[in-house]
Amino acid sequence: MAGRAQLVGGLLFLLAAAAAPVLPDWIASLVTIAFANALVVLGLIVLWRAGLVSFGQALYYCIGAYTVALIARWTGFTDAIALVLLGGIGAGLVAALVGFLLARYREIFFAMLSLALSMILYGVLVKTESLGSTDGFSVATPTFLGYAPHGQALSLSLYWLTLAVDAIAAVLVAGYFRSVTGALAAPIRDNEIRVEFLGVSVTRVIHAKVVIAGVLGGLGGALVALTIGHVDPNMSYWTTSGSFVFVTILAGAGSVAAAFIGSLLFEAVRSMAVDIMPSLWQMTLGSVLLLTILFLPEGLGSLVNRLRPRAGAK
């Protein structure tokens, strides 16, 4: 089953990659942003499965973005692949650090503490005038192993880079979900005492999940920084975190694919809503979420699971 899902996912990724040159520009850039954000959502799904909701995932998103922007600004280094990796590592290091604190909390306390941490970064960035304060600053145009594209070629390169990072992340996270530690999410949500007495440190497992989600958040932020060409403190604002949680509810935590489907749909609905009724687009999004919760409580991803032949069914 896992093999089949990966095959289908892989084919869809190849299709998306091959279709890029013929897609209209606005679709390509929408998909790039959606798939970069999908990484953050994938991180939220990792936490979500263990019963943890982070209302501060924008912290890692913002750190990933600023890492890329600052390295490019201070050193003039512009290789996109290395910068995106560094964005992920930077956010991962911060996650490892704050994880010592976060891993001790659950439920609303975990959610609020992660929110508070992201707002601290927001506050610091807003007050830092050398980094443009609330305006942020521009990110240098990236290069790709020496290749320096412009215009449409640049968008295409970033589109492909995003797809590649997504594909690697999807395979790794799917593998993680099949491992003992990854599969401990539901048991931890159900009964931490039993997990401890089976010989596993729940705190360490949750710490690891915080780091995984942090790295994914950083990678997403880094890709978005390069794609938009600009970073600002709003990337760490709570509404940014909120929209990631929104997409996670929309997508559901049932599968890795859900993150990508949910994120794509969210961006599509948002741009259409803004296009059709510019002043009421939030209402449209809210209605979509309401309908999802009412009719697909397990999220859009549950549609994918329904298509799958059920394991163990006779």
Add this chain to the structure above:
Amino acid sequence: MSNASILAVRNLEKTFGLLVAARDITVSVPHEQTVGVIGANGAGKTTFINMVTGHLKPSKGTILFEDKEITGKPSREIVQLGISRSFQVAQIFPTLSVFDNMCVAAAIARRKSGLLGGVTSPVHSEAAAAEAQATIDLFQIGQYRDTLASTLPQGVRKLLDIGMAVVGWPRLLMLDEPTSGISIEEKFDLMQIVMSALKTRKITVLFVEHDMEIVARFADRVLAFYDGTVIADGTPHQTLDDPRVQELITGVRLKPGAGHA
């Protein structure tokens, strides 16, 4: 020093502020013995189990398991050394099926050691599934294999809880009131299943129990706790006939011969 005992506890003490929950406990348990632990509520039975399994740090004293000092180690390390436990209230994963509950426990026990051991071992390996199935069969809960744990009858919950403690092949098992919450008619059958399963796996057992008939029937030896310490230690007959035990714990004299029902 090694005297074939799997567990050797010396001068164990636990205080919470001024309250002495356990004091001067010295017990040595040989391999494959089944030890019943009796005593009124608050006598220190669960405190004793919690100290041996690492849930509580002793204030004083030493605990040796297979001649290795384990005093004050965290519970997850003690589990890995080979001491497992079940709970007074069954601790299971309600949103998983019986088989998945057992699989998770088996996969954890079989995972590779080291920092990345849990991430590089698959949760659904054939070996873990076989181990899970064998333990389900051993505890005779096969008919509930695909049932969601939250909907299980109380007795099956208990068996699943004990099964999850056994699936990793521990050598010492602490059962905290295995028959609590079970109706009188079912108690004996449940204990029969549990004890024969544990005998099959040659597991040394300490079990806390309030029903003296069950203690007399299933224990090789009985420890009586009162006021935080052991006041009697011997065969079921010796302990249950001890006048202090009768006065302080059982309250009544057991019918002669009840020990061999």
